[in-house]
Amino acid sequence: MANKTTIEWTDTTWNPVTGCTKISAGCDNCYAERFSERFRGTPGHAFESGFDLMLRPERVDQPFHWRKPRMVFVNSMSDLFHKDIPDAYISRVCDTMEQAKWHTFQVLTKRSSLMRNFLKSRYGEGSGPTHIWFGVSVEDGGKLSRIRQSAHIEHFNADVAKASVADRLKACDYIFLAADSMRARLVVNALVHQYLIPAVQLGSKVRADEQGQVIDAFSAIRPLRPGAGCLWCNQLIDPNLLAKEAKTDAERKAQAYGVEEPNPSVISLNAVSAGHAVNDFLMDYLGLRADRQLHYQHINALTGKLQLVEPRQDADCPECSKGGTRFARGDGADLPCTEG
Ligand code: SF4
Numbered sequence: 001m002a003n004k005t006t007i008e009w010t011d012t013t014w015n016p017v018t019g020c021t022k023i024s025a026g027c028d029n030c031y032a033e034r035f036s037e038r039f040r041g042t043p044g045h046a047f048e049s050g051f052d053l054m055l056r057p058e059r060v061d062q063p064f065h066w067r068k069p070r071m072v073f074v075n076s077m078s079d080l081f082h083k084d085i086p087d088a089y090i091s092r093v094c095d096t097m098e099q100a101k102w103h104t105f106q107v108l109t110k111r112s113s114l115m116r117n118f119l120k121s122r123y124g125e126g127s128g129p130t131h132i133w134f135g136v137s138v139e140d141g142g143k144l145s146r147i148r149q150s151a152h153i154e155h156f157n158a159d160v161a162k163a164s165v166a167d168r169l170k171a172c173d174y175i176f177l178a179a180d181s182m183r184a185r186l187v188v189n190a191l192v193h194q195y196l197i198p199a200v201q202l203g204s205k206v207r208a209d210e211q212g213q214v215i216d217a218f219s220a221i222r223p224l225r226p227g228a229g230c231l232w233c234n235q236l237i238d239p240n241l242l243a244k245e246a247k248t249d250a251e252r253k254a255q256a257y258g259v260e261e262p263n264p265s266v267i268s269l270n271a272v273s274a275g276h277a278v279n280d281f282l283m284d285y286l287g288l289r290a291d292r293q294l295h296y297q298h299i300n301a302l303t304g305k306l307q308l309v310e311p312r313q314d315a316d317c318p319e320c321s322k323g324g325t326r327f328a329r330g331d332g333a334d335l336p337c338t339e340g
C-alpha cells in the first residue's frame with residue numbers, strides 16, 4: 001500500500017509489511033489493527049487476512065517509482081521491527097531506503113531494543129544515512145526508556161527556586177515543570193533562556209462558582225524554547241502573586257494545595273497534561289513537528305476541546321529576547337533563586 005495520507009507529518013505511507021501484534025498499552029487503540037480487521041475475510045482485498053503479519057515483497061521497490069522527493073512513513077500498518085520479521089527482509093527494506101536517497105524515510109517502532117540491535121549490526125557505532133529517520137514511539141512518560149536506555153529521568157520533588165536545586169537543573173537536557181509556584185516558573189523561565197535548555201510548563205486548573213458548580217476545568221502545556229516568547233511575555237508569571245509567595249518553608253507548607261481547605265483533585269487532569277507534554281517533547285525529539293510552529297495547548301476537560309494558542313514575544317523582553325540581559329549568558333548572569 002502506497003498511499004497519499006492525511007497524517008500531517010508525512011507525504012506518503014509505504015507498507016512493505018502489514019499486520020502486527022500488540023505489545024503494550026499504547027497499542028490498545030491501534031488504528032492499523034482496526035482498519036485491517038475491517039476487511040478480514042473479504043476475498044481479494046489487501047487485508048483479506050486482517051491484521052496478521054504479512055511480508056509484502058512486491059512492494060519493496062515501490063519508492064524507486066516515486067520520482068519526486070517525498071517524506072515516506074514506513075510501515076504505517078505494521079512495525080518494521082516486529083520479532084517475526086526476518087533480519088534479511090528488514091535488510092531488503094533498508095537497501096531500498098538507502099538507495100532511494102532522494103526521499104526521507106520515517107521509521108517508527110515500539111520495539112526499540114530490536115531496532116537498536118539491527119542498526120548496530122548494520123551501521124556499527126555510526127549513525128546511518130541521514131535521510132532515514134529511525135524513531136521510537138512512546139505513549140507516556142513511563143515508556144521513555146524505550147528511547148535510549150541510558151536516558152536518565154530525574155524527579156525533583158523539591159523547591160526548584162532554591163539555588164542548590166536550580167544548580168542541578170542546569171545539567172538537564174529537557175525540563176518538565178509542574179509547579180504552582182510563581183517563583184518556580186520564574187527560575188525555570190530564566191534557566192531556559194540563560195542556559196538554553198528547552199522545557200515545558202504543564203498543569204491544570206479547576207474553577208467553581210459560588211455554588212460549587214465547576215465552571216472551568218482544563219489541562220495546559222506550554223513549551224518553552226530558548227529565545228522564543230517566554231512566560232513573562234505571555235503573562236504567565238504574575239508579579240503580584242510572586243511578591244505574595246511565602247518566603248519560609250513553614251509558610252509554604254501552610255499554603256500547600258488542598259491542605260487547609262477543600263480543593264478539587266486535579267490528578268487526572270495533570271495526567272492529561274503530562275501525556276500531552278511527553279508527546280510535545282517527542283514531536284521535537286523525533287523531528288516530527290510538521291510546521292515548526294510552537295503552540296501552547298489548552299485541553300478543556302468539560303468540552304474535550306483542544307485549543308492551540310500561539311505564544312507571543314515582546315521584542316525587548318529582557319528575559320528571552322536575544323538583546324536582553326539573560327539570553328545565553330550561562331553563568332555570566334544570576335538566576336532569580338532563593339538561598340538554600
Ligand atoms: S506496535 Fe504499532 S502497529 Fe503494532 S499493534 Fe502496536 S500500535 Fe499497532
Ligand SMILES: [Zn+2]
Nearest residue numbers: 230233317320
Ligand atoms: Zn520574554
